[in-house]
Amino acid sequence: MHYREQHQYYSLMKLTSYLPAFLLVLLLAASCEKDDPPKLPDTPTPAPEEPIYLPEEGDIYIEAGEDGSLPGLVIGSKYSVDYGNDNQKSTTVNLKKHVFDRNYSTFFASYDRSNTWVGLDLGEKHIITKIGYAPRNTQPGRVQLAIIEGANESDFSDAVPIYLIPEAGVEQQMTYADINCSRGFRYVRYVSPHDVRCNLAELAFYGYAGAGDDSRFYQVTGLPTVSIHVKDDKVPQNKKQDFDARITLLYEQGTLVQEWPILVRVRGNFSASHENKPYRFKINDGKIVPYIH
Ligand SMILES: [Ca+2]
DSSP: OOHHHHHHHHHHSSOOBOHHHHHHHHHHHHHHTSOOOOOOTTOOOOOOOOOOOOOOTTOOEEOOOTTOOOOEEEEEOSOEEEGGGTTEEESSSSOGGGGSSSOTTOOEEBSSSSSOEEEEEEEEEEEEEEEEEEEOTTOGGGGTTOEEEEESSTTBTTOEEEEEOOSOOOTTSOEEEEOOOOBOEEEEEEEOOTTSOEEEEEEEEEEEEOOBOSSOOOOSSSSOEEEEEEGGGOOOOOTTOOEEEEEEEEETTTTEEEEEEEEEEEOOSSGGGSSSOOEEEEEOSSSOOOOBO
């Protein structure tokens, strides 16, 4: 992988929020202030339930494929681009659902050029064993360096990479890759490489239901993999502002994982004016630690 592209991935891709988790903590704290009803003796504690998907108007649900591909709710970047209409923002053509229609002539092209994605809400945790993809016709290079991620927060704040597409795809056919990650995920997605608008013709996930464990993760290269997700899917641009984020380190051939809340901000002077900006982050776990540049 080219260093700059690798650095770009390490620095700022796949950025999302864990605000909902924070709000949940607040809600729990608020609920504890109320007078709790007396507990009944010997009442068994109910098993925690998995979150249940509640359909909303306009949601698109993909059925399981004949080849065993997983069903799920289509999720991803909101707007597509209409190449046939002066590259206007669209909700009617080149849609997210078109990567799940098994038609190589249809594709998802996002309106924004970078930091866009498409994926599935699987409804419950799944161990992913294989993925498949096909590039848009005439654009096979646009899948190179795309990241496949799994998460259990709907905002992908806890996402980890499970695959990096290493080279250009092949038109008019699926390219498959085995996935070796033991953690189960409810949410899975394809994160577009920089500046290519996804332009993905087909995408498929394979696996089985289960929470799995943390014994095996995907390490992108021989170096430890660093994945950072910033609140609200933002890319920090302002030197004076800290952004809540989360960092995940995967190392020792994917057998070890560390996950931390962090604060991220742009650093530098002239270098901060570049498109690829330098960042610094501080581990935000309540303990005193130095900034890491
Ligand atoms: Ca398609």
